[in-house]
Amino acid sequence: MLNNWFYKSIIGISKFILPVVLLLLLAPQLMRFSTELSSMNDFFKIHQVGFLLCHMLFYIALYLAWPKLITGMVNRRQDELDEAQIKLALQAKYYLLAALIFFELLIWWR
Incomplete structure (x- = not known):
């Protein structure tokens, strides 16, 4: 135990x-x-609002398109997947979005 x-x-x-x-x-x-990353950081600070809006649109599109992407990939596979695996793949969008938002917050927090 x-x-x-x-x-x-x-x-x-x-x-x-x-x-x-x-x-x-x-x-x-x-x-x-890294000097390259520092210059990119300055560029992103200048265009902060535009990048934030683009990233928000990307996250919303990923959230909405995820079930269609998973069903398309399942239909193309030769192997049979059971319902638990498909359900797990559909739930993975939350982990992916959480990781992407976490990285986004790390960059903006800096």
Whole structure:
């Protein structure tokens, strides 16, 4: 019973906490030490509102088109997928959007 708890906690830490910590630690370092990224950062600050609107439109389009993309990919595959796999693929849009918004917030927070 205790081994099962350790196993689940290690998986949870490796899936969620470690990538977030690594992103929080590495993103500012990459932005600070690269001159190309600094010049891009200045460009994005100048055109901040336009990029924010374009990214919002992209996120909305991704959210709305995700089920159609998944069903199109499922129909093209030769292998049979069960309902649980299709449902998991449809729910993956929330994780993808959360990751994209998290990266967006890291950049804007800087």
